Amino acid sequence: MTDANMINNPILKGFNPDPSICRVEDDYYIATSTFEWFPGVQIHHSTDLANWTLLTHPLDRLSQLNMQGHPNSCGVWAPCLTHHDGLFYLIYTDVREYQTDYQVRKNYLVTSANIMGPWSEPIYLNASGFDPSLFHDDDGRKWLLNVLWDHRPAVSIHHHSHAKNFAGIVIQEYDPNQKKLVGPIDNIFKGSDLGLVEGSHLYKMHGYYYLLTAEGGTFVDHAALFARSKNLLGPYEIDPQAHFLNSASHPSSSLRRSGHGDLVTLPNGDHYFVHLTGRPLPYRGRCVLGRETAIQKVVMSSDGWPRLAHNHKGPEQNVPNSLGVASDNKLQTEHFDFCKDKLTLHYQTPRIALTEPVLSYDAKPGYLRLLGQEAPSSLYQQSLIARRQQAFCFTAETSINFQPESFQQMAGLISFYNTQKFIYLCITHDPLIGRALEVVMATMSGSMRYPLGKRIPLPAGDIKLRIEVEYDQWRGSWASQSGDWQPLGGYIDYSGLADEVDAEHFTGAFVGLACHDLSGRFAPADFSSFSYIEHE
Structure with a gap:
């Protein structure tokens, strides 16, 4: 791969965190969080993974998203964009308060046959936590995952006190005919010792369910982790090499606080991982640009675990593109x-x-x-x-x-x-x-x-x-x-x-x-x- 075929990170510059990527044939879409900014959710489009165009904001009506009075950094957290049987599904959290033990938030679903809309009125899902995502299993059933938020003091529960609120990833079936969640709720993953488990996505590959999560909080210790199971409801085995992406392991990288992300598989079978990252001001350690979106190439290890293709756990600024296209790197x-x-x-x-x-x-x-x-x-x-x-x-x-x-x-x-x-x-x-x-x-x-x-x-x-x-x-x-x-x-x-x-x-x-x-x-x-x- 020559330099002419390199993707330059970040691919979505400026405030574009919590990326969820969706491929429909040869088109790629990334949805990112917008928090208190209206309209809600940014969706970018690309055909080459390297160059992206802002396409639409799907939550463009107050009936979908009314944030009057929401405190700073509330609103839309961590959307999940998927496509199945000709329909786009967009899951999002509307957070109304997050700086107390209780939190106030609700999770919703909107759908559209066309990425440009019109998007449906929201379907209420639940309010048990944030970072919801939708998994379409190959048997036709659909499953909602989200963080279980535990507001109780740490002394009353039995995991790390610094991560007491992040009580695991829960899963429940979504019935598209009834347009609601049905059946039992299962806590399928409590996370690793790093704690603060969030940002979950589920994939089915090579006979396993692969559960992707983010951990460590969204600042310097942020990281991404895979676990897998033969069964949807677990138990899930953590990658023996632990987190496959974290900036803390690679302090020379200009891309810091890397973690929360999503995996996409190309038509040729190659894998790429999009993730949030931050570029601090030189010598100041502060990210005025906010949390941006970067991309890394992923390969499967001999024992079936996703690994960054460049053989270390830190994010790279320049990534080889299997599609043979380079970033144009134009200033705006x-x-x-x-x-x-x-x-x-x-x-x-x-x-x-x-x-x-x-x-x-x-x-x-x-x-x-x-x-x-x-x-x-x-x-x-x-x-x-x-x-x-x-x-x-x-x-x-x-x-x-x-x-x-x-x-x-x-x-x-x-x-x-x-x-x-x-x-x-x-x-x-x-x-x-x-x-x-x-x-x-x-x-x-x-x-x-x-x-x-x-x-x-x-x-x-x-x-x-x-x-x-x-x-x-x-x-x-x-x-x-x-x-x-x-x-x-x-x-x-x-x-x-x-x-x-x-x-x-x-x-x-x-x-x-x-x-x-x-x-x-x-x-x-x-x-x-x-x-x-x-x-x-």
Whole structure:
């Protein structure tokens, strides 16, 4: 295999965790978690495993997914996409609360004959845990697997205290005619000594049921493990070499925290494993890009266990492609002129859709209008539309027409991780100087910081705003329509927009457009353009 046939990881850059892969003839689809971002679930498509295109968000109606009020990093966890007898099955968890012992979540199923939809209304399955997946056995029966969540204190149960809540993988039959789970519930796998067993998928190969799980938590000790049994309900024997993938065993890899994933078999019988991974900022150890999706080639050992083809357990950045195609590795460049363009599928909103009149391409011709809603800390209704950051270095720009009448009104460019981690370059109103520019930065305590320490008076007319990010440095600048760019000076530590900072969150940094009106008067901000340009 020559370098011309190498897949470059990650294959889905930026926040795209918990991949589930599905092959239909020569088409490959990967579904990934979207957490509190709407519409729910990202599905990418490829015909060559190396180059992927965002295809659709199947959960696009509030009847399928209403996340108003969901805390940060709740919403859609770990979707599972399968295809059987001409129908796509998409299983997902809607998590409403995860940071207490109890948790609140429900598992659902939607189906569609076409990957592009329309997808059905959700079928409720259960609420006993998360990371559900569907297995289609060759006898025609279907089985749902998920983590069993145990809320009780560790002293009352008999396994590792650090993993007390992760009480094993349970399985129950799904009846497609009755559209519900039926029959007994069996706990088929308690996991290995690493603990925190989750992310299960089941496969039937070579006369065995192979159970794939993730373990070790989704940070530095994350890993993937196979166990197998001749019988669906076990007992399951753990791979004698233990976890076949873990970044901790290969500290020189640029792909860290690798684990949760899914296996796909090519028409020629070759196997590939897609898995979540994270690329920390150089020298900072923080993953502002969130958890991404990578791929590894898998071979079967002489005694029938899946192994990474490169003969060690660490993930590789460059992987040989049996399909003979290389990754194009293009940096992304997007420019939208709202005289003629609309934002693409890459742009999502927190928790609910933004529809007319809150988001409008028609209210002011040539502009995208956002009506200001609740604060950027709101878990309910705020006017923010953004895209994933997918490279360590990028520039984002916009041109905005905004005439605030109150200090409670603000609009501009936002670098947004969640309601507790963001940097907002915004135009507002100052009673002493009139229209002004300021930078607002969120803190985990719920208070706001103002790193500039001042507001900058702005001239009349449309204003151009620019964000430049280089690894962990965030810089802002502005210009009048006819003037030169005016840098704000210095930089802000951007690394705070990461999973690892202050609390366990699971998404990634976004950049986009926002308008907020804390007075409740729905002040309009009109954007004439937006661009996102990645750099080496």
